[in-house]
Amino acid sequence: MNEPRCTSDPSGDKLQDWIQEMAVYVKSIDPKHLVEIGLEGFYGPSTPQRFQFNPNTYAQLVGTDFVRNHQVLGVDFASVHIYADSWISQAISDNHLPFIKSWMEAHIEDAEKYLEMPVIFAEFGVSAKDPGFNSSFRNTLINTVYKTILNSTKKGGSGAGSLLWQLFPDGTDYMDDGYAIVLSKSPSTSSIISLQSTRLALFNSMCSWRCHWSCNKKHVMEKILYYDEL
Template sequence: MLFDNKIMFDLDAEDEEWTMVTRKENQFVVGGKPFYVNGFNTYWLMLLALDSSTRVKVTQTFEQASAVGLTVCRTWAFNDGDGEPCRYHLLFMMNKSSRWYRSHFKEALDFVVSEAKKYKVRLILCLANNWEAYGGKAQYVKWANAAGLNLTSDDDFFSDPTVIGYYKDYVKAILTRTNTLTNITYKDDPTIFAWELMNEPRCPSDPSGNRLQSWIQEMAFYVKSIDPNHLLEVGLEGFYGPATPERLRYNPNTFAGQVGTDFLKNHQVFGVDFATVHIYPDAWLSNTISEAYLQFTDSWIQSHIEDAEGVLGKPVLFAEFGVSAKDRNYSSGFRDQFFGLVYKNILNSTRTGGGGGGGLIWQLFPDGTDYMDDGYAVVLTKSPSTSSIVYLQSKRIRIFNSMCTWRCHWGCRRGSL
């Protein structure tokens, strides 16, 4: 087993300066070298960090991820739903000096960021949710109605001035806060890889996409006005919309083109530094695993890499991909095959200095957190074959990142990955 044999990445061997991730054309860059990504999602880290008894799970997550060479983690920087653990967000809106906000929320997010830095894992911090889990846009609309408005749709999140003001206030509070454990302001911290406007934004009440497009434009400008140094992305799933009818054939189904998003149009907004795509054939195609899953995945990745390179001139990050163990035909062998296919497509782009910036597993779990499993959990210590696949991808990506600089002009293709 990978962890038993201690076949791990050595953190002490990483002596490069901890500097901000930037972008040059369609590649991520750190210190003049390309920074292709092999990473993961663990969205609930801040929730576990709220309780001192579960903070060790945050540390274990980063420790195990770094051991197999994962370098980027995407996680939530919000928790605005109902319930005791989430009160800080509402209290923040009403009273910025609240004891709960000061003593719990700051410590929780600060701890996640500081632990990530210890294990040399960079963070994509997501600022809101399209879905109701952890509050989402529905909670913002509830706050506005409680304040006297009469909003009738959760999609009013994207256009109502009061709700937009709530979101902007929260964004500003996160970006300008100083971490109490590192004494570094978030907008100046190179541990943060990028900001994400929202997890999987959709606006089905306006399938033309105009409403969401306007929101992206306004919020991208706002974030960059506060923090011009960090990368910014939207959080999209990658669906093609009515603005690009010739690309609709790549969508997994007809409905995907009617949710108010458009992969190309949305990512051409000024201030948006890279594109994102999610890959869930089990949720989008059918409820039974089949060969069609792999065929779709292959064409889905290729079409988005082609568009990132040929149209957007930006990297594309495959920010979520996974297969659910709840499928009646699921097997660890199929998951390994699926992961291998995703990694192969990304690596083919990496070899040529292409726009396939990397991939993030959905989602990584440390031992003892099975009660939070949504079916997609990857527990590295219990999944030796999957751990080996992840490790090998990390190794190949790291070799390429360390061998090439911009002086190569992407033509050398040194060595063999």
């Protein structure tokens, strides 16, 4: 599902029951494919000590619960979205960046400590329609996300990847909702995405997921994954 919520039941029980039923049902039909929920990542009643990481107080009342929902049998990996310009303030602000970093680090930590599964930051971006938007801020935001992922990758952690919302090919930007990035028209952003892809591909080709940096490739990989701001 995409960004499920159930505001009629802030306890989260109704959505939890639905996730439990559907995850097992989907696996009974197709046990060979990975299942995820599509959550935005809001912390709910099962982890009140994590409310501090939510973007606002409303987030804890929408019927979702990041940790509890992902503990359901049949769910294979965790999903989180990142929309500081929707959740905190629409106007571009440097306050968005520390939120994004702490939001990601909290979910990576919980995926390792409580869920023991990878976490994908399945949507993130910033809208060109936001007051004060500029491409430099967008690049800084993308770099913040990518750097946090790489820091987890270097430690063999649960940060498993990130997906921009959204990349458009030439000629389709008439469908742009504000978040679209057309690579041919955004060379600096394209370079950032390419560099991230290259670094992750190098890591995956040289080191297995289970080595957790205990192998003799550690120092070589540290150099490859060292993150220079662009």
